[in-house]
Amino acid sequence: MANAKRHHLEPFAYVRDLLVTMSSLCAACGVDIPDFTNASCLTGIEFRELGKSLASQLPEEALTTLLPDQWAAANPKHVLVHRIEEARQVANRKRDNRQKRRKKTAAANPRPADAARN
Numbered sequence: 821m822a823n824a825k826r827h828h829l830e831p832f833a834y835v836r837d838l839l840v841t842m843s844s845l846c847a848a849c850g851v852d853i854p855d856f857t858n859a860s861c862l863t864g865i866e867f868r869e870l871g872k873s874l875a876s877q878l879p880e881e882a883l884t885t886l887l888p889d890q891w892a893a894a895n896p897k898h899v900l901v902h903r904i905e906e907a908r909q910v911a912n913r914k915r916d917n918r919q920k921r922r923k924k925t926a927a928a929n930p931r932p933a934d935a936a937r938n
Contacts, residue, residue: 827888828903833895838886851877
């Protein structure tokens with residue numbers, strides 16, 4: 821979910837496609853799907869190891885297409901464009917505020933070399 825949010829993807833569509841594709845890949849490659857019914861009892865490390873062991877049995881090129889940036893390129897209708905614009909506006913505001921603070925600080929504290937020239 822965090823990757824979907826970070827890449828401005830529609831979370832439900834991304835995770836649904838991820839699960840369906842992983843299930844299809846497992847079936848096509850003859851890989852047994854682990855029992856995730858008790859996944860809530862696993863620690864983070866145990867869950868990560870379970871995922872790594874599953875991923876190691878599947879073709880890497882098929883898994884690469886499931887990475888958020890690659891999935892977004894293949895599924896542009898599920899990219900939340902308005903979120904990208906919001907993030908851009910926030911970044912621009914931060915940049916502008918930072919520039920204002922720097923100018924204000926520079927005006928209040930002239931460098932010794934600048935004072936010597938005047």
